[in-house]
Amino acid sequence: MEGKKTREEVEKSGMIDTWMRKHRLIYTGATKHPFILSIRDGTVDLEAFKTWLGQDYIFVRAFAPFVASVLIKAWKESDDSSDMEVILSGMASLNDEIAWFKSETAKWGVQLSEVVPQKANQDYCRFLESLMSPDVEYTVAITAFWAIEAVYQASFALCLEDGSKTPAELRETCQRWGNDGFGQYCNSLQKIANRRLGKTPDDVLTKAEVTLLRVLEHEVEFWNMSHGAA
Numbered sequence: 133m134e135g136k137k138t139r140e141e142v143e144k145s146g147m148i149d150t151w152m153r154k155h156r157l158i159y160t161g162a163t164k165h166p167f168i169l170s171i172r173d174g175t176v177d178l179e180a181f182k183t184w185l186g187q188d189y190i191f192v193r194a195f196a197p198f199v200a201s202v203l204i205k206a207w208k209e210s211d212d213s214s215d216m217e218v219i220l221s222g223m224a225s226l227n228d229e230i231a232w233f234k235s236e237t238a239k240w241g242v243q244l245s246e247v248v249p250q251k252a253n254q255d256y257c258r259f260l261e262s263l264m265s266p267d268v269e270y271t272v273a274i275t276a277f278w279a280i281e282a283v284y285q286a287s288f289a290l291c292l293e294d295g296s297k298t299p300a301e302l303r304e305t306c307q308r309w310g311n312d313g314f315g316q317y318c319n320s321l322q323k324i325a326n327r328r329l330g331k332t333p334d335d336v337l338t339k340a341e342v343t344l345l346r347v348l349e350h351e352v353e354f355w356n357m358s359h360g361a362a
């Protein structure tokens with residue numbers, strides 16, 4: 133019978149993998165949400181897609197300052213100078229992402245000036261803002277950053293797998309987050325998070341785990357805005 137792993141053993145395999153196994157249910161809820169499954173099986177309601185598009189544009193505008201706050205924390209607190217390059221590459225891809233949302237919404241006839249942030253979006257943006265506080269440790273912030281990016285990567289990669297029936301007009305959207313380059317970038321973030329979590333005191337480790345769970349809950353609520361919300 134497999135006994136409980138010691139802290140040292142967990143650190144070797146990586147805390148993120150351990151948490152993904154421990155919180156499999158909510159992780160799956162965020163990465164295999166019915167909205168994503170509807171894209172993958174080709175039954176997606178295009179009005180729901182347009183809702184997601186407009187809401188996500190608002191989210192990404194709040195996400196960029198959060199990433200900037202992680203960059204500041206890395207500069208002040210990181211034990212490895214290469215972290216900054218990874219975070220900077222994330223900021224650069226957000227620049228592209230914002231431009232892409234503008235052209236994609238225009239293509240679908242979504243008027244960005246008329247998009248009103250829904251409650252789940254407001255709550256998620258407020259949560260991001262709370263993580264921007266200087267009181268939030270770099271280890272906690274980088275864990276959240278990894279989780280936010282990883283959910284989109286895993287979700288949209290699912291829509292590109294062999295056998296998926298993703299509509300042709302949505303494939304570019306799925307490529308944006310489901311491509312291999314974005315996957316490598318998420319792996320780099322995961323590596324940073326694992327390194328930091330491996331040497332963090334227990335109280336910060338607990339904060340990072342709670343923050344990861346909050347991210348996953350917010351991601352589920354975010355998808356729910358477009359699909360399945362009561």
Ligand SMILES: Cc1ncc(CN)c(N)n1
Binds near residue numbers: 284354
């Ligand atoms: C809600 C949400 N989560 C994550 C991502 C990926 N940057 C996004 N655009 N939107």
